[in-house]
Amino acid sequence: MTLGADVTAEVPKPRGSEHSADTEQSPPEATGRASIRSREVLYVRPVTASTTSLPVLARRLVGVREEILAWVPEERPRYTRLGLIVVNTGMIAAISLFTALMRVLDVPWLAVIPIVLLWAAVVITIDSWMVSSTHGVLGSGRWLMFLPRLAMAVLLGAVIAEPLVLWIFHPAIETNIDQHRRDLVKKEAGLWTKCNPADGSDSTGVAECRDHQLGSSGPAAIQATLGGLEEQRIKLNDDYVKATEQRDEKQSFAAKECAGVKLNGTSGQEGWGPRCRKAWEVATKFERQINLPGMKKNIDAIDLRIKDLTNTLGTDRQTYQQVVEKGIAEQVAEYEATFGKVDIIEQARGLDRLSNDSTFVWAAQWLVRALLIMVDSLPVLAKILGGSTSYDKLVNRQLRTGQSFHGLSLDYAEHSVQALTQAGIDEIDDRSRRDREQHDEDLDSEIDRRAQRYAAEAG
Structure with missing residues (x-):
């Protein structure tokens, strides 16, 4: 123009500057x-732009009206980059969801592309709305409008950032998860070994062994029988030794009585006298009563049985140990099979373990998370940091002008309808008045006609 x-x-x-008109x-x-x-x-002005160029499409993504921006073309680079920032957040969201789904779903990567693209479109739509809804906002109400949008952007950024944080720390997390699984398997194997000892001893009374019993019958019965026999053998041997000592004591007393050895209780008279015979009768009777050969025979029989059970127990222990080792290996393998594929939850736990073990990792993962959240919040942050632009002022005035024109249009429409309505009412009133006048004229004409006829008939 x-x-x-x-x-x-x-x-x-x-x-x-006075000069003569004659000279010049x-x-x-x-x-x-x-x-x-x-x-x-x-x-x-305005400076129009191509309607199909990439910058126009980027600006259209954030709700920029080219017919208004044409008055301030200097603002075009700003809003072009703002549109590209929105596209970048959508791409980051797509990458984040892709990495998360590939750890959750056991499907080809092509199968998740539609979901990833849909998520990117949703994020771009949300960011586009958050930016475009702030165009033309000026004054103190600007911050009141930005605060909820910034909170929404931060929340959305936190959701998008988490899978990317796990992806960045993926090597260290995988190593930690492998080590953690090995530790769990080792602990589980140790618990099964503790609760199922190779000697077959009972562990049902141990609280932590309640769910770690193989249920295999071991050499515990033989061990118990062998233990009983050993106790019995000790008792019989003690009785045998005690009885032998008592027999020897009584025989020694009789020998000394017959030899005339003067002791407490002996007569001191040598020879086979009444007291000598009495002492030997008591010793002989006691020996018959205690039956030392029978006691020795019982001890030998128990020793033989203990020997047989010991041999049997050794064989049973070896067999039982093999059964226990096989059972424990099966249980540990079954426990290890429950781990399955590493998912995003286990990765988060692995990162948490790494953070607890290292302050550096804790600080690094939070710095990365904060950076990603800030990047994902850039559409709103860029709009806030850019302040009120010339385009915002034009849009604000356009909005106010539009509201004014809308009000004037409604006033015009209202007055037009009122005028048309009043004109219609006036027309109806005029038509009604003319109808009444015509009716009066017709009535007067009819009266005159009838009067003339009556006069003619009378004459």
């Missing part, structure tokens, strides 16, 4: 008036 202007301005006559023509400046006729281009 080209604006031309004819400008006429009163200016004071410059001193020393006075310049316009010397006449006391300056007539400046200008056809120069003062302002050329």
Whole structure:
């Protein structure tokens, strides 16, 4: 658009500019008036842009109206980059969901592409709304509008950032998970070994062994029988030794009585006298009563049985140990099979373990998370940091002008309807008045006609 202007301005006559009209023509400046006729281009707006270019599409993504932006084309790079930031957040969201789904679903990567693209479209739509809904907002209410949008952007960024954080720390997390699984398997194997000892001893009374019993019958019965026999053998041997000592004591007393050895209780008379015979009778009777050969025979029989059970127990223990080792290996393998594929939850736990073990990892993962959240929140942050732009002011005025024009349009429509309605009412009233006048004229004509007829009939 080209604006031309004819400008006429009163200016004071410059001193020393008096010239004779005879010698030269006075310049316009010397006449006391300056007539400046200008056809120069003062302002050329709007500056249109291609409707199919990539920058236009980027700006259209954030709700920019090109017909308004054409008045301030200097703002185009800003809003083009703002649109590209929204596209970048959508791409980051797509990558984040892709990495998460590939750890959750056991499907080909092509199968998750539609879901990833849908998620990217959702994120771009949300970011686009958060940015475009703030165009034209000025004044103190600007921050009140930005705060909930910034909170939403941070929340969305936190959701998007988590899978990317896990992906960045993936090597260390995988190593930690492998080591953690090995530790769990080792602990489980140790618990099964503790609760199922190779000697077959009972462990049902141990609280932690309640769910770790193989249920195999071991050499515990033989061990118990062998233990009983050993206790019995010790008792019989003690009785045998005690009885032998008592027999020897009584025989020694009788021998000393017959030898005339003077002791406490002996007569001191040598020879086979009444007391000598009595002492031997007591010793002989006691020996028959205790039956030392029978006691020895019982001890030998128990020793033989203990020997047989010991041999049997050794064989049973070896067999039972093999059964226990096989059972424990099966249980541990079954426990190890429950781990399955590493999912995103286990990765999060692995990162948490790494953070607990290392302050550096804790700080690094939170710095990365904060950076990703900030990047994902860039559409709103860029709009906030950019402040109120010239485009915002134009949009604000356009909105206010639109509201004013809308009000005027409604007023015009209301007055037009009122005028049309009043004109219709007036027309109806006029038609009704004319109808009444015509009716009166017709009535008067009918009266005159009938009067004339009655007069004629009377004459």
